[in-house]
Amino acid sequence: MDSDELKKMSAKAALEQIKDGMIIGMGSGSTVMHLINLIGQRIKNDEIDIMAVPTSYETAQLCISSGIRLTTLDEHPSLALAVDGADEVDPNLNLIKGGGAALTKEKIVGSAAKLLAILVDESKLVKTLGEIAPLPLEVLPFAKSTVLNQLKEFGIPQVRMSNRKLGPVVTDNGNFIIDIFDLRIRDYSKMEKQLNAIPGVIENGLFVNMADIVYVGSEKGVKTLTKL
Numbered sequence: 001m002d003s004d005e006l007k008k009m010s011a012k013a014a015l016e017q018i019k020d021g022m023i024i025g026m027g028s029g030s031t032v033m034h035l036i037n038l039i040g041q042r043i044k045n046d047e048i049d050i051m052a053v054p055t056s057y058e059t060a061q062l063c064i065s066s067g068i069r070l071t072t073l074d075e076h077p078s079l080a081l082a083v084d085g086a087d088e089v090d091p092n093l094n095l096i097k098g099g100g101a102a103l104t105k106e107k108i109v110g111s112a113a114k115l116l117a118i119l120v121d122e123s124k125l126v127k128t129l130g131e132i133a134p135l136p137l138e139v140l141p142f143a144k145s146t147v148l149n150q151l152k153e154f155g156i157p158q159v160r161m162s163n164r165k166l167g168p169v170v171t172d173n174g175n176f177i178i179d180i181f182d183l184r185i186r187d188y189s190k191m192e193k194q195l196n197a198i199p200g201v202i203e204n205g206l207f208v209n210m211a212d213i214v215y216v217g218s219e220k221g222v223k224t225l226t227k228l
């Protein structure tokens with residue numbers, strides 16, 4: 001099975017969390033897109049009503065076309081459930097997120113939810129964060145060079161460049177993304193605070209102690225990981 005099929009399996013399993021009338025924090029990325037499609041089918045077939053707080057333009061568009069009504073944190077500042085993907089998951093369910101540059105809204109929405117459910121394929125499971133993915137930070141463009149200087153002690157920082165636009169990736173919030181490769185520090189809680197204390201850093205992609213349940217699509221079926 002390819003990784004997209006495994007992602008779809010995890011999305012199918014996570015569907016068990018979705019109940020009629022729910023207001024869901026909706027993460028971003030290809031795995032969440034599968035879940036949105038599946039919710040869309042349930043809305044059509046079972047006539048359930050679902051609202052979502054989207055974490056990116058892409059998620060908002062797909063929610064609209066799937067029949068999921070959009071709402072905001074201003075209207076619903078606390079949510080029963082948020083669902084999202086991840087770039088890495090460690091054995092304590094700490095995450096790296098931000099591969100799709102939506103980490104700031106994802107962290108806000110995830111922290112507003114009583115239950116944060118993460119959907120991944122098994123390739124995302126790591127022993128130590130930073131093994132396969134860089135750590136992304138959303139950074140104010142004005143502060144790019146000063147932030148890059150201060151990030152050198154944590155690894156190798158690089159401004160993320162666009163594929164189909166000249167220059168850097170610009171986030172939905174109008175900022176840049178700096179990815180830290182070869183992460184050097186292992187105390188994630190401390191690092192999360194240190195990174196956010198750098199002037200110009202809007203948010204970082206370390207999600208420490210936030211995920212409650214992780215659905216892992218694997219060749220052997222879906223594994224469900226929960227906090228110990």
Ligand code: 5RP
Binds near residue numbers: 031084087
């Ligand atoms: C976006 C994210 C995504 O959830 C993460 O990159 C995983 O994406 P995918 O489900 O496409 O593998 O953090 O900012």
